Structure formats: structure tokens, C-alpha cells
Amino acid sequence: MSVIEIARDEARASRERFRAGECRPTAGIAPGMTQANLLAVPREYAYDFLLYAQRNPKPCPVLDVTEPGCAQTALAPTADLRTDIPRYRVWRDGELVDEPTDATEAWAEHPDLVAFLIGCSFTFETPLQRAGIDVRHISAGTNVPMFRTNRACRPAGAFHGELVVSMRPIPADRVADAAMISGRFPSVHGAPVHVGDPADIGITDLTAPDFGDPVEIRDGEVPVFWACGVTPQAAVMASRIPFAITHAPGYMFISDVSDTRYEV
């Protein structure tokens, strides 16, 4: 089997395990296969969200949109979006009300849910590692740390909210490499949005991420921040959208698409 066939088999096998109930963050699983964030909203909110994504392409790069009421995506034709993500979040009026490992019941509440699959920075983690840059949360076996910022996204219709970022500590002499490598993947968040002082973007404590787990920052390393696909969840909260289903941060949808599709 080719490298890509092996990775695609691992993607399928992991989705089957998640469907059967396994629950863990997905960083490092099926390296080379594109992972995606999920937001599903009733059809009446779909235009506003698609426009929010168009206006905020760094945090919200849309990889696929389903037909209303359909839980299938072109990114993985055999997958079921209601069951194949390890952990979901169910939102009512912007409040998190449940975190099931199976979203079938919640999905059935609205016959016209439209699901958006949104690019994830995990896509450029394999190229970072291949370049000899340690991706700390992968080597530590934890979830990536994510933070809300004080930067507002450009609103669209019912959606407004702040930018959410993921953080990776990078040795000072590799920051330029990390920026260039990730910059080659503009449709999965691309280059960093901020390098250095977290206070500049309203982050007060790097040891207490808003989502995911903290990671060690070693001497000589600089915190580097990338736009994050949890940004739609911040918009659901801030905008008090009546109903939404998302993935749980770091518990992504693993697709059948090779990361190389998104490389410029």
C-alpha cells in the first residue's frame, strides 16, 4: 500500500472507533489526512455563517458544506458526521448544554441542519514536524492549547464574535520557518496571526487555555499563535445562536482528503 492509502485506512479506522464510542483528542492521528472543525446550524442561519466564514477566512476556512438535512460530506463519503467525531458540543441560545460522543439525537431535532467543515491547523503540523520543529502538544500527547483573544471578527448577519487562536511554542530561530511552512497552507489557517507577547491579543495566562490543555514553553521558545477553527464556537456563544452542534475543541473530524490538497 502507498503512504496515502495507509493514512486513509487509519482515518477510516479511527472514525469507526469514534463511532463505536472511543473518545480522545485527534492531534497526531492519521498523519497526512486533513482534520476538520464542525459547525452545524439550521438552514436559516446557513447564509449568515457562510458569509461570516467568507469575511473571516483565516479562522473560518470552509472546506465543505453539506446539503440541508444531510450528514454526509464530500471530504469522506463513507463517514457519518453525526457519529464519527469523538466528542460533540450541543449549543442552545449560545449556551453549551451537552457534550455527547454521538450527536444523532441532537441532529434529529432539526430536519434542515447544514454542516460546515472548517480547516484545522493540524494540517500543517505534519510538515512542521518533517522540518524538525517539535509540535509540543503532539510530543506531549495532549490537546492543543486554544485561547480567546480581544480581536473581533468581521460580523455577518446574526454572527459576531472574537477570534480564537491555537498556540505552539517555537524556538526563536525556527519561527520564520514555521511561518513559511504554515503559510503554504492558506486554506487551513495559513501563517500565524501573532508572534510573541500574548498580552497584545488579550491573552493573560498561557498556562490556562480557554480550550484544550496547557503546554510547556521552554527557554528560547516564542509563543506563536494561529487562527483557530474554534472561532465559530465563540461566535455561537457571543451571538446566542438558537441551536448549533459543533465538535469539541481538539476532537476533530478526520477526513479522507490528503493534507497536500491544501498546500500552495
Add this chain to the structure above:
Amino acid sequence: MSVIEIARDEARASRERFRAGECRPTAGIAPGMTQANLLAVPREYAYDFLLYAQRNPKPCPVLDVTEPGCAQTALAPTADLRTDIPRYRVWRDGELVDEPTDATEAWAEHPDLVAFLIGCSFTFETPLQRAGIDVRHISAGTNVPMFRTNRACRPAGAFHGELVVSMRPIPADRVADAAMISGRFPSVHGAPVHVGDPADIGITDLTAPDFGDPVEIRDGEVPVFWACGVTPQAAVMASRIPFAITHAPGYMFISDVSDTRYEV
């Protein structure tokens, strides 16, 4: 004044001339400033078109979307989309019914028109020229040649249709350079979709473009095809959308945004 200030002044001055009635193709005007394709449709068709664009990002890279009924764009805050393009096309039920130089009257027919500004391959023509590659339609002072192909776009709601491409003849030993240079601009059509035999994509006669003017292909040159922002007009025709306003092919909207914004 800086180079960018001079170019922005030229963009504004050209929009004022178009507003006053001047009518000519825009290739080569205000080099370095982003030019854009226009599609305006009633609000009820906006979601379907935005989804069509998401599903066909090479021909339909969306740079901005207006609020319903608003003719202002973030790409050029002082511009009026109803008057500042040199020539428009008005479509009814997929038929071209008028080509005015001022769209104010047609725009007023629908109080909720949503305008989409779509990236244009002119953005990477300045970098091609800087690399010493002759852009034939610019050096000839004509409109770029554009062709309908036999390649179907991925449909979305009411929209379906074929891919439209622009063609530039490139010396065989510069095709790789042209692909790499344009590939650095993924949000304005990016790298070519086809190189070589036009018959492979259903084009029978390079001397008879479906839109724009023919250009000379010299010995040792290869026809190179890029996805084109006239693709939405082909969709309006094929899908018989009840009402739409577009630019006339090659008669683009000239924005205040530097081409460098779209460079990866």
C-alpha cells in the same frame, strides 16, 4: 507619493472616468491594484451562489460580499458598484438583455441585490510581467481571450454550469515559472487548470474566444489556461437565474486593494 499611493490614485481616477461614461477593457490599468469580477443577484439566490463559489473556489474566489441592497464594497469604500465598472451585463432568465455602462436603473429593480466581488487573474499579470513573461493581451492592448470549456462545475442549489477559462500564450520554457508565480495567488484563481491542447477541455478554436479578443500565439509558445471569473456568468446562463447584473467580461471593477494582499 509611494508606489501604492500612486496606483490607488490611478484606481480612483479610472473609476471616476468609468462613472463619467468611459468604456474600455481594464487589463493594464492601475497595475498592482486588485481587479474584480461582479455578480449581483437577489437575496434569495445569495446563499446558493455563495455555496457555488465555495464549491468552485478556483473560478469563483470571493473577495467581498455586500449587504443586501447596498452598492458599497469594503474593497473600495468610495466606489459605487452601480456606476464604477466600465460596462455591465443585465441578465433575465439567463438571457443577456442589456450591456449598459451604468447599472443604476437595473440595480433599482430589486431592493435586495447582493453583490459578489470575485478575484480576477489580472492580479497575477503584473508579477508575470515583472518576471519577464509577456502578457500578450496587455502588450497588444486588447481584452484577454476567454473560453467556455466542457468541464462542469460542482453545482449548488439553483446554480450549475461549466468552467470558463482565460488563456495566455507562454513560451514553453516559462510555463513552469508562470504556474509557480500565479500559484502564489490562490485566492485570485491561482495556478493554471490546463496547459497545452485546447481540445482536451472542449475548446475547438483558439482564434475565436467566447469572450474577449483573440491573441497571437507565436512559435514555441504553449496555450496556458486559468480558471476565470466569467464562470458565474456561464452559471447564470445555464441555470436561467431570473435576474442578475454582472460586469462585461474584461471590463472589471478596479479596487483600492493592493494585489499583494492575495499573495501567499
